[in-house]
Amino acid sequence: MTAAxxxxxxxxIDRPSVADGAALWRMARDSKVLDLNSSYSYLxxxxxxxxxxxxxxxxxxxxxxxxxxxxxxxxxxxLLVWQVAVDESHRGRGLAAALLxxxxxxTAAERGPTVVETTITPGNxxxxxxxxxxxxxxxxxxxxxxxxxxxxxxxxxxxxxVLYRIGPLSLTPSA
Numbered sequence: 001m002t003a004a005x006x007x008x009x010x011x012x013i014d015r016p017s018v019a020d021g022a023a024l025w026r027m028a029r030d031s032k033v034l035d036l037n038s039s040y041s042y043l044x045x046x047x048x049x050x051x052x053x054x055x056x057x058x059x060x061x062x063x064x065x066x067x068x069x070x071x072x073x074x075x076x077x078x079l080l081v082w083q084v085a086v087d088e089s090h091r092g093r094g095l096a097a098a099l100l101x102x103x104x105x106x107t108a109a110e111r112g113p114t115v116v117e118t119t120i121t122p123g124n125x126x127x128x129x130x131x132x133x134x135x136x137x138x139x140x141x142x143x144x145x146x147x148x149x150x151x152x153x154x155x156x157x158x159x160x161x162v163l164y165r166i167g168p169l170s171l172t173p174s175a
Contacts, residue, residue, distance in 0.1 A: 011095065013102045016046040016055040016066060023063040024055070027085040033124055034083050045082075051110070052079065054103040056086075056095055064090045067099045071111055078167075079107050081118040084130065096130050101137070108169065115167030119147055121159040135166045142166050 021043035056065035147163035
């Protein structure tokens with residue numbers, strides 16, 4: 001069976017380690033829609049924010065998807081999801097939704113957030129669908145507003161970043 005035909009149930013979702021940083025950077029680069037941060041930032045993310053991030057591994061232990069996030073220091077009830085990416089060979093099987101659901105459930109059980117935030121650029125329909133369906137699955141309110149207007153970005157043309165605020169969530173820790 002090739003990686004392209006791997007079933008979702010054969011994947012393992014856990015916390016990223018520093019050794020996963022390069023793979024996360026490559027998935028973000030290859031997504032063609034995410035803002036690509038420096039490779040160094042993905043290494044730091046895997047070290048400093050592993051508790052609020054998740055990685056999906058194939059049957060060989062190789063990362064095939066990730067979600068990074070953090071609990072907002074000024075709003076400890078809020079998990080901000082920074083990036084979500086899935087390797088092209090594993091897209092279209094619900095892996096991004098499984099990663100997001102798993103991360104939010106784990107973070108809620110360990111740290112208590114009841115609100116999820118993310119930002120999405122207009123036209124990123126995959127992310128729009130992912131977070132809209134997340135809100136629907138969890139029966140939560142979804143509010144949208146422009147967080148960062150295009151003119152705020154100093155490094156050239158950038159679409160505005162629209163804040164999606166989902167909550168409150170009613171999550172119960174899994175048994």
